[in-house]
Amino acid sequence: xxxxxxxxxxxxxxxxxxxxxxxxxxxxxxxxxxxxxxxxxxxxxxxxxxxxxxxxxxxxxxxxxxxxxxxxxxxxxxxxxxxxxxxxxxxxxxxxxxxxxxxxxxxxxxxxxxxxxxxxxxxxxxxxxxxxxxxxxxxxxxxxxxxxxxxxxxxxxxxxxxxxxxxxxxxxxxxxxxxxxxxxxxxxxxxxxxxxxxxxxxxxxxxxxxxxxxxxxxxxxxxxxxxxxxxxxxxxxxxxxxxxxxxxxxxxxx
Ligand SMILES: [Zn+2]
Numbered sequence: 001x002x003x004x005x006x007x008x009x010x011x012x013x014x015x016x017x018x019x020x021x022x023x024x025x026x027x028x029x030x031x032x033x034x035x036x037x038x039x040x041x042x043x044x045x046x047x048x049x050x051x052x053x054x055x056x057x058x059x060x061x062x063x064x065x066x067x068x069x070x071x072x073x074x075x076x077x078x079x080x081x082x083x084x085x086x087x088x089x090x091x092x093x094x095x096x097x098x099x100x101x102x103x104x105x106x107x108x109x110x111x112x113x114x115x116x117x118x119x120x121x122x123x124x125x126x127x128x129x130x131x132x133x134x135x136x137x138x139x140x141x142x143x144x145x146x147x148x149x150x151x152x153x154x155x156x157x158x159x160x161x162x163x164x165x166x167x168x169x170x171x172x173x174x175x176x177x178x179x180x181x182x183x184x185x186x187x188x189x190x191x192x193x194x195x196x197x198x199x200x201x202x203x204x205x206x207x208x209x210x211x212x213x214x215x216x217x218x219x220x221x222x223x224x225x226x227x228x229x230x231x232x233x234x235x236x237x238x239x240x241x242x243x244x245x246x247x248x249x250x251x252x253x254x
Pocket of ligand 1: 068
C-alpha cells in the first residue's frame with residue numbers, strides 16, 4: 001500500500017490502539033493493512049436524533065468544511081502529548097490525502113494511512129516469542145516500526161529491510177534482563193544484601209519460608225518477615241522498611 005504517486009500527502013500524527021489484529025482508532029474503528037482508511041460521514045444518521053439536518057451531506061463526500069467528519073490527525077506529537085491521547089496507544093505519523101480540512105491543532109482528512117509507528121517500551125511483551133507474535137500483525141501494514149526505549153528511538157522494522165539487527169539486539173537484551181530479574185526475584189538467599197530503608201544495608205545470614213535473619217554493619221542481627229522484603233526493580237536490589245526489621249534477641253535457628 002502506498003499513497004498515489006502524484007500526491008504529496010500531508011503528514012499528521014495519531015494514536016492507535018494496538019490489538020491482536022493490528023490497529024484500531026481510539027473509537028474502535030479498524031484500520032486494515034494495505035488499505036487507506038476512507039472517511040465516511042455519520043452526520044446523516046444523526047439527523048433524526050438531533051432533530052435537525054446538522055450539516056447532513058453525502059456520507060462518502062467527507063470531510064466537509066462545516067461538519068465534524070474525516071479521519072482525524074494532530075499537527076504535532078506535542079499535541080498528542082498535551083491532550084493525553086498519547087497514553088492510550090501507540091503514536092505514529094500518518095499520511096493524509098484527498099480532501100483535507102485544516103484546523104488550528106490538526107486535520108480532518110478523506111484518506112489516511114500510517115507512515116510509521118512508535119511503540120512505547122511498556123507496551124511490548126517481555127518475552128521474544130510474545131513480541132514476535134504481537135509484531136506480526138503490525139508489520140503487515142508496511143509502516144516503519146520504532147521502539148521508544150529509555151530516551152532513545154530504535155528502528156525495529158522497516159518496509160524495505162525487515163527487522164533491524166540493532167532493534168532485535170535491543171529486544172533480546174531486554175528479554176534477557178527480564179529473565180535474569182525474574183530468576184533473581186524468586187529466591188532471596190544467604191549472602192544477599194537487603195537495603196533497609198533509613199538504616200543501611202544488611203547481609204542475609206539465614207532464610208526460611210517465613211523469616212530471614214540479616215546482619216548490619218555494626219553486627220546487629222535483625223529479624224525480618226520474608227514477606228516484608230521486596231525486589232525493587234528500579235534499584236535492582238532487595239528492600240524493606242526500617243520498621244519491618246526487629247532487633248530481637250533472636251536465637252539462631254539453625
Ligand atoms: Zn460530515
